[in-house]
Amino acid sequence: MNFEDASGYAGEAERLEKPSTPDEVSAILAEASRTGTPVTVLGAGTGVTGGAVPTGGVVLSLERFRRLDIGQGEARAGAGVLLHELQSAARKAGQFYAPDPTHNAAALGGTIANNASGSRSFRYGSTRRHLKSLLVAFADGTVRELPRGEAIDFAVTPVHRPTTTKHQAGYQLAEGMEWVDLICGSEGTLAVVLEATFNLLPAPGDRLSGVVFFPTEAQAMDAIDAWRTIPELCMLEYVDAASLKLIDGPKAGAALLIEQEHPDEDEWLTRLEQTGALEEESWFGTAESDRERFRKFRHALPEKVNDTVRKRGYMKMGTDYAVPIARHREMLANYRQGLTEIGGDGVVYGHVGDAHLHVNMMPANDGEKDRAWAWMHTWAAQAVELGGTVGAEHGLGKRKAHLLKLMYSEAEIAAMRAVKQHLDPRWLLGRGNLFPPDLS
Numbered sequence: 001m002n003f004e005d006a007s008g009y010a011g012e013a014e015r016l017e018k019p020s021t022p023d024e025v026s027a028i029l030a031e032a033s034r035t036g037t038p039v040t041v042l043g044a045g046t047g048v049t050g051g052a053v054p055t056g057g058v059v060l061s062l063e064r065f066r067r068l069d070i071g072q073g074e075a076r077a078g079a080g081v082l083l084h085e086l087q088s089a090a091r092k093a094g095q096f097y098a099p100d101p102t103h104n105a106a107a108l109g110g111t112i113a114n115n116a117s118g119s120r121s122f123r124y125g126s127t128r129r130h131l132k133s134l135l136v137a138f139a140d141g142t143v144r145e146l147p148r149g150e151a152i153d154f155a156v157t158p159v160h161r162p163t164t165t166k167h168q169a170g171y172q173l174a175e176g177m178e179w180v181d182l183i184c185g186s187e188g189t190l191a192v193v194l195e196a197t198f199n200l201l202p203a204p205g206d207r208l209s210g211v212v213f214f215p216t217e218a219q220a221m222d223a224i225d226a227w228r229t230i231p232e233l234c235m236l237e238y239v240d241a242a243s244l245k246l247i248d249g250p251k252a253g254a255a256l257l258i259e260q261e262h263p264d265e266d267e268w269l270t271r272l273e274q275t276g277a278l279e280e281e282s283w284f285g286t287a288e289s290d291r292e293r294f295r296k297f298r299h300a301l302p303e304k305v306n307d308t309v310r311k312r313g314y315m316k317m318g319t320d321y322a323v324p325i326a327r328h329r330e331m332l333a334n335y336r337q338g339l340t341e342i343g344g345d346g347v348v349y350g351h352v353g354d355a356h357l358h359v360n361m362m363p364a365n366d367g368e369k370d371r372a373w374a375w376m377h378t379w380a381a382q383a384v385e386l387g388g389t390v391g392a393e394h395g396l397g398k399r400k401a402h403l404l405k406l407m408y409s410e411a412e413i414a415a416m417r418a419v420k421q422h423l424d425p426r427w428l429l430g431r432g433n434l435f436p437p438d439l440s
C-alpha cells in the first residue's frame with residue numbers, strides 16, 4: 001500500500017489498521033512488538049516532513065477515535081477528531097480552544113504528536129500548553145492515562161533549549177519532566193496518542209482582526225518591532241510581496257495579519273499612520289466571518305505553494321526555522337541572500353511575531369532545486385548559529401531528521417536515543433522519524 005503526506009513524500013506499508021478501541025490498538029502493538037514489525041501512526045496526513053509516511057510494516061490510523069465531549073473549561077477528544085471540529089464545538093459552547101495551526105483539518109492526535117502551533121501561538125503558545133492529560137498506548141501495547149503533573153519514572157539527561165519562543169525538534173528532555181511534555185512533540189516515536197483532555201479557555205471578548213498592507217518590506221519590519229508588545233495582541237503574521245502575488249492578493253510590498261483582543265480602534269489608526277501602512281487598502285473586521293475570511297486568505301498561501309511545487313514535479317521545500325526575536329532581521333537578511341542566489345520563485349511568510357518565518361522555494365528546474373536544497377541546509381546552520389531552532393512547529397519527521405545533528409551535540413542525541421530505547425526497545429514506532437538511519 002502506498003502512502004503520501006502533504007509534502008509529497010511517499011512510502012509503502014504492508015497493511016493499514018484502523019482500530020476503534022484502546023484494546024484493539026493494544027493488541028496490534030503487542031503483536032507488532034512480538035514480530036518486530038514497524039508501526040507508523042497516521043493522523044490526517046497533513047504533515048509536511050514525512051512523519052506519517054511508512055517505511056514498511058503497519059500503518060496505524062486513529063481515524064476511528066472520534067469521541068468529543070465538551071465540558072466546562074475542558075474537552076475530551078479522540079485522536080481522530082479534527083482540529084476544526086474541536087474548535088467549532090468549543091465555540092458553540094461559548095469557549096475557546098486556542099491553538100490554531102493553519103491546516104485545521106489536521107487530526108488532534110497529529111497536532112499533539114507534532115506539538116503544533118499556529119498564528120495565535122504568539123499569545124497562547126503551542127498545543128503542549130493546552131494539554132491536561134493523554135491516553136496513550138506504548139510500543140509493547142500497554143495503555144495508560146498520563147495526567148499533567150505526573151513526572152516520568154526514569155532518569156533522563158537534559159538537553160539544551162534554544163532561546164526561541166517556539167521549538168519542536170527532538171525530545172525536549174529536562175530533569176523531572178512530565179509524561180505529557182515528553183509524549184507531546186515526540187512525532188509518533190514514543191507512544192500512540194489515543195485520546196486527550198484539552199484545556200478550553202473562556203471565549204475571548206471583542207477581537208479586531210486585520211490584514212495591513214505596506215509599501216515595502218522594510219516598513220513592515222519596523223511595524224513588527226513597534227507592534228510586538230501591544231497588549232493582548234494574539235497574532236502577528238507576515239506575508240511578503242511574492243506571496244501576495246502568488247495568491248493574487250493586492251499589489252503591495254508586504255502585509256501583516258494581526259488580531260487583538262479588547263482593541264482600541266483609534267489606536268490602530270494612529271499605528272497605521274505612524275508606520276506608513278497603506279491605510280485605505282488594509283482590511284479590518286471584528287466578526288467571526290471576518291476572522292474566517294482572513295484565515296482563508298492566509299491558508300491559501302501554503303496550499304498554493306504545495307500545489308505549485310507538486311505541479312512542477314518536486315517535493316515541498318520549506319523552512320521551519322525560528323531564531324531569538326532579537327535576531328530576526330539578521331535571519332531575514334540570510335533568507336533574502338539565499339533566495340537571490342537560488343533564483344526562480346520563492347516566498348517568505350509566517351509567524352514573524354515569533355521570529356519564525358517559512359521560506360518556501362518553488363523550483364522550476366533541477367538547478368534551482370539543488371541550490372534551494374543547499375540553502376535549506378545553510379539557513380538551518382545560520383539559525384542555529386543565531387541561537388535558533390531547526391524545527392519550530394512541523395517537527396523533523398523523516399525529511400528533516402538529518403538536521404538533528406546540526407542542532408544537538410552527540411551527548412544530547414545519545415540522551416534522546418536512550419529515551420527511545422527505554423520506551424521502544426526494538427525501535428518500531430515511527431521508524432525513521434527524528435533519528436536518521438545512522439542514528440536508529
Ligand SMILES: Cc1cc2nc3c(=O)[nH]c(=O)nc-3n(C[C@H](O)[C@H](O)[C@H](O)COP(=O)(O)OP(=O)(O)OC[C@H]3O[C@@H](n4cnc5c(N)ncnc54)[C@H](O)[C@@H]3O)c2cc1C
Pocket residue numbers: 005006040041042043044045046047048050051052062079100101102103105106107108109110111112113114115116117118119187188189191192193194302303306393394397430433
Ligand atoms: C497547508 C498546510 C498548512 C500547515 N500549517 C501548519 C501550522 O500553521 N502549524 C503547524 O504546526 N503545522 C502546520 N502544518 C503541518 C501539519 O498540519 C501539522 O504538523 C499537523 O499537526 C499534522 O497533523 P496530522 O493529523 O495531519 O498528522 P499526520 O501528518 O498524519 O502525522 C504527523 C506526525 O504525527 C504522528 N502522529 C499522528 N497521529 C498520531 C497519534 N495519534 N499518536 C502518535 N503520533 C501520531 C505521525 O506518525 C507523524 O509523525 C501545515 C500543513 C499544511 C499542508
